[in-house]
Amino acid sequence: MNIPIGAKIYLGFIGVSSILTLYIFSQTKYTFSFWTLLFWCILAIITESLGVELPNGAQVSVSFAISMASIVTGGPLVGAISSGTSFIFRIIKSYDGKYLHLLNTPVYKTFFNTGQGIIITGLSGLAYIFAGGKIGHFSILPTLVIVPVYILLNSVLLAKMISLLFGDNLVSILKNTITGVLTSAIAVSVLGIILAIAYIGYGPMAVLLFFAPLLLARYSFKLYIDMKSVYLQTIEALSKSLDAKDTYTSGHSSRVKDYSLRLAHFMKLTDKQIQNIEKAALLHDIGKIGIDDSILRKPSGLTNDEYNEIKMHPVIGADILENINFLKEISKIIRHHHERYDGRGYPNGLKGDEISIEAAILAIADVYDAMTSNRPYRNSLDTQTALDEIRVNSGTQFNPQVTNAFLEMVGYTERRLE
Secondary structure, three states: OOOOHHHHHHHHHHHHHHHHHHHHHHOOOOOOOHHHHHHHHHHHHHHHHOOEEOOOOOEEOOHHHHHHHHHHHHOHHHHHHHHHHHHHHOOEEOOOOOEEOOOOOOHHHHHHHHHHHHHHHHHHHHHHHHOOOEOOEOOHHHHHHHHHHHHHHHHHHHHHHHHHHHOOOHHHHHHHHHHHHHHHHHHHHHHHHHHHHHHHHHOHHHHHHHHHHHHHHHHHHHHHHHHHHHHHHHHHHHHHHHHHHOHHHOOHHHHHHHHHHHHHHHOOOOHHHHHHHHHHHHHOOHHHHHOOHHHHOOOOOOOHHHHHHHOOHHHHHHHHHOOOHHHHHHHHHHHOOOOOOOOOOOOOOOOHHHOOHHHHHHHHHHHHHHHOOOEOOEOOOOHHHHHHHHHHOEOOOEOHHHHHHHHHHOOOOOOOOO
């Protein structure tokens, strides 16, 4: 990956800041034993190695509990070192089954994660001390202060890096990052408190006993991610079954998904909306399973009766999905992806804001791919002509806000008359 100059400067800042963090804490009066440091380093490496990689490449672990416990029992320096060490020596099984480690992970990722871990854990430890916490003595309020400081620092540093790498809006990334980690961080912090109390009261062996809930939490989350993966694979299989039925539009759903996701990200929709759009795009024509093959594959224009039958596919698709729990949310998107902004669409004649933004996005992606793909009764349109057609139909067929975003996203320039 070509790292932007701004991201390189930011990486330099992270590196210098992490070194300063370690140096400053090494000069304080807080002392610890080598065995305490080694103990928390080993547990940090284990928990970080048991992190779960998501389909988008992000990774989630329960290592925050170890960071909390190491701060309370060993101090900011122990927490910072163990956190940084965990990113250097972790070995993670990726989403595609490969093992990721120091030698096959991009250097900038390891560098950033290590530096970030040192900074946020060290400063969280400092906040613990400022709140009245004493190393090796558990106090509930100072310990709880660690949670918001850790979440905020982690979210800010990570959001800034993502923004510099990909050019996305910093505020939007920060909001999504905080909301994404808040619940899990609070839940894991309870385990961190338990580990700290166990270490202070009964020693390292007690920590190993209470380490089991951490592994259980990780296992439960892994099952959840695997279940979501199975759901998506099921959706893709259904989409491919439609391709097999209607060979003239093979690959259409996959392309519509790509256009829809690009537009949804461009319009900065929520993660939930984006996930629903992805599923709806793959299954938007699933209702054609209930349409006669002779109509779907007809090489010439359709009669009125045949067209009316084709117009039933959004209803058929929505009715099918309404009875599947994990697909209920997208049934309305599929039902309404042929509605028009002026109210002349089908099946319900909705207009304006009665049509969800998700359905409006899907409508443009669907029509654009249909126009730029060959069909048995016509050749494809060139990109400029297709975009001109979408612009002309803004406010009638298409939602103007979504149209403007789509045209801006693809870099549309209106054709000039000679």
